[in-house]
Amino acid sequence: EAGVAQSPRYKIIEKRQSVAFWCNPISGHATLYWYQQILGQGPKLLIQFQNNGVVDDSQLPKDRFSAERLKGVDSTLKIQPAKLEDSAVYLCASRKPGTYKNIQYFGAGTRLSVL
């Protein structure tokens, strides 16, 4: 079974520019998560989708971050405009439906450097 795919793997931009990340979850996984992992810290949830609906976006800085999952499969996360403190790894994860175990499968992430 293919894992969670993310692209690009690396991105370097200047502050105030915009950037977008793409995620393709494991086939059949209805729940999709975007996390921000700052160097030396644990992942922090930004947004959770169930199919194409948002379940939790309480920690998403909505003035600059947006995310969508239009057809309930792929998802994109956008930052506009980027700030220096947005430098981090952005991880996408997905979870099977119908299980009490919260087993999330992570992609390799996109490492963003904002200069």
Added chain:
Amino acid sequence: QQQVKQSPQSLIVQKGGISIINCAYENTAFDYFPWYQQFPGKGPALLIAIRPDVSEKKEGRFTISFNKSAKQFSLHIMDSQPGDSATYFCAASGIQGAQKLVFGQGTRLTINP
């Protein structure tokens, strides 16, 4: 209340030794406690998980010990090997509702050969 506190930040263990990482939580609504392993350049991968109705779970060389009254849980790696060198994260979530995972800060484990 949503925090999970993890210690130590880094740990060096000799090959064959026991590695122990500790976590503490405050939210009594948490009822699922996984440990994730992350290698450089990779995403976290589930290693082992426990629910609070048991005090210990063992899978191979990896054991979770859980103390519900103290709201603490720990990961023990027996016979630690150089291939175990990675960053380990504890996490917690509820099993109802959004099932949001809250991660600890991570422990960088180095196993010396």
